[in-house]
Amino acid sequence: MVIAAPMRMWGRGGPDVRGNPLVEFRGDARWALCVVAAGEMHARVGLRLLWPWVATGPVTDRGAVGWGSFQGHGRAAPRCLRPEPSLSTEQTDKEEIKTDSEPELSAWMSAAQGGDAEAYRRLLTTIQPRIRAMVRSRISDVAAAEDVVQNALLSIHRGRATYRPERAFVPWMRAIVRNSIIDLFRERKRRGERESNLAVDEWPDEANDGRNEDAVLAPELQDALAALPEKQREAVTLIQIDGLSVAEAALRAGISPGALKVRAHRGYRALRDALEGARKGGVWRSAEPGNNGSDARERSRT
Amino acid sequence: MTDSTNTTERLINRLGEDLEPVRPLPRLRTAFAIVLAVWATFLGLVVLGTDAAIATGSLMGNQIYLASFVGLVVAALGGTASALAGGIPGREKVETVGMMLAAVGLFAAAIACLVGIQSLGTDAPNSPPGLDAMCFREGALLSLLPAGVILSFLVRGWTARPVRAALIALVGAGALGAVTVHLNCGFLGPKHVLLGHMSVPIVLIALGVYPIGFVLRRMRG
Numbered sequence: 001m002v003i004a005a006p007m008r009m010w011g012r013g014g015p016d017v018r019g020n021p022l023v024e025f026r027g028d029a030r031w032a033l034c035v036v037a038a039g040e041m042h043a044r045v046g047l048r049l050l051w052p053w054v055a056t057g058p059v060t061d062r063g064a065v066g067w068g069s070f071q072g073h074g075r076a077a078p079r080c081l082r083p084e085p086s087l088s089t090e091q092t093d094k095e096e097i098k099t100d101s102e103p104e105l106s107a108w109m110s111a112a113q114g115g116d117a118e119a120y121r122r123l124l125t126t127i128q129p130r131i132r133a134m135v136r137s138r139i140s141d142v143a144a145a146e147d148v149v150q151n152a153l154l155s156i157h158r159g160r161a162t163y164r165p166e167r168a169f170v171p172w173m174r175a176i177v178r179n180s181i182i183d184l185f186r187e188r189k190r191r192g193e194r195e196s197n198l199a200v201d202e203w204p205d206e207a208n209d210g211r212n213e214d215a216v217l218a219p220e221l222q223d224a225l226a227a228l229p230e231k232q233r234e235a236v237t238l239i240q241i242d243g244l245s246v247a248e249a250a251l252r253a254g255i256s257p258g259a260l261k262v263r264a265h266r267g268y269r270a271l272r273d274a275l276e277g278a279r280k281g282g283v284w285r286s287a288e289p290g291n292n293g294s295d296a297r298e299r300s301r302t
Numbered sequence: 303m304t305d306s307t308n309t310t311e312r313l314i315n316r317l318g319e320d321l322e323p324v325r326p327l328p329r330l331r332t333a334f335a336i337v338l339a340v341w342a343t344f345l346g347l348v349v350l351g352t353d354a355a356i357a358t359g360s361l362m363g364n365q366i367y368l369a370s371f372v373g374l375v376v377a378a379l380g381g382t383a384s385a386l387a388g389g390i391p392g393r394e395k396v397e398t399v400g401m402m403l404a405a406v407g408l409f410a411a412a413i414a415c416l417v418g419i420q421s422l423g424t425d426a427p428n429s430p431p432g433l434d435a436m437c438f439r440e441g442a443l444l445s446l447l448p449a450g451v452i453l454s455f456l457v458r459g460w461t462a463r464p465v466r467a468a469l470i471a472l473v474g475a476g477a478l479g480a481v482t483v484h485l486n487c488g489f490l491g492p493k494h495v496l497l498g499h500m501s502v503p504i505v506l507i508a509l510g511v512y513p514i515g516f517v518l519r520r521m522r523g
């Protein structure tokens with residue numbers, strides 16, 4: 001049995017899948033002791049801890065550890081052993097996001113509320129690395145973190161009317177970013193880790209290199225794509241063929257990133273079923289336009 | 303620069319292209335004042351339409367009635383402030399404090415009624431047939447306008463927790479309606495207060511929290 005040495009034992013962690021504070025442990029740990037400092041936000045309840053909390057428990061393969069209302073969160077993945085220098089929570093929350101550029105950010109946001117696109121771009125470009133640092137200090141998975149960064153930018157865009165110029169910009173921005181992070185964990189909890197990963201990872205990364213208008217799809221895939229319901233087809237096309245990020249695609253489709261992921265995931269599943277059915281049957285029978293994915297599946301299985 | 307960073311840059315450009323002028327939400331205190339002004343106007347009309355002496359007489363003449371009134375007022379004010387703050391990122395403190403006030407207010411009002419029922423025992427007056435339902439109906443109707451005003455702010459805002467915001471908005475609006483009925487009713491029975499007045503926010507929550515939460519979630523995107 002190895003007693004874990006939490007990397008950020010006394011620092012602030014992010015929320016785990018239950019919305020509880022997250023503390024990372026060394027990869028060889030079997031048993032962990034997690035100390036949650038007073039003042040930590042319990043993300044699910046929305047209240048801060050009034051006193052420190054101690055929990056112990058086994059570090060499993062999936063990284064879950066502990067018992068009680070607050071749990072630590074251990075990870076065996078090697079990448080968790082090396083915090084990136086720029087991602088320290090202390091730096092993120094206390095030093096990097098300082099308010100020295102606050103008046104500038106505030107002025108840009110006010111101008112953006114008036115429709116000044118240039119000021120808006122400048123604002124988003126300036127805050128983007130700061131948001132990324134905040135997110136990466138809580139989420140070690142780079143792809144998921146970038147997803148959250150984009151969702152946070154989208155949320156800032158959609159909630160820009162709630163900013164008041166006489167109030168500080170950074171706390172407003174931080175609240176949105178924090179909620180974007182919590183949204184990710186809630187979404188993972190709701191759908192299960194398998195589904196949330198599937199939406200992004202099911203197709204190879206090469207498909208995400210950018211717009212891929214000249215890509216030639218296999219005829220079977222083209223047919224299966226054409227047989228999808230329109231909304232699912234749009235989601236799959238925007239993400240996988242146009243190479244847009246989830247946030248970009250959501251903006252284009254005019255829906256939330258979560259809703260777009262659901263549509264895309266359903267689309268992937270329908271495509272997979274259709275293609276598997278065709279492969280098993282040995283013959284691919286083209287789906288008629290206007291039919292949905294389930295019709296295509298039924299035909300391919302008969 | 304990684305691919306994902308590139309897509310973020312592209313997103314920023316798209317957001318810039320998508321930008322349209324927006325009117326900032328009013329300050330929290332202004333929004334709060336607007337909701338209260340709407341409610342006060344309603345309350346004034348209701349009290350003027352009946353006998354104001356009944357209202358003040360009921361309040362002053364019965365401690366339990368007064369205690370439940372104070373509890374409902376606290377719940378109304380706390381719930382309204384909390385709900386409005388729930389639509390503005392960075393106002394979590396107001397949201398939390400308001401939510402606690404609303405819970406304490408409702409709890410205190412309910413305890414006052416229960417204590418009244420307990421202390422009166424079999425002497426507790428039974429309300430005339432249909433009075434509970436009538437007060438509840440009036441309270442629910444009177445809470446619709448404040449609820450509409452609060453929700454209009456929430457829809458324009460950005461709610462981090464849509465279901466919770468809907469719940470607190472309904473507590474606030476329901477308690478505002480219940481307070482209006484409370485001042486207008488004049489029947490002092492604690493059982494009636496519990497069933498006819500305090501049930502307004504509870505039933506509104508039961509009926510509306512998930513549909514409204516769903517709408518707020520969709521509006522937030």
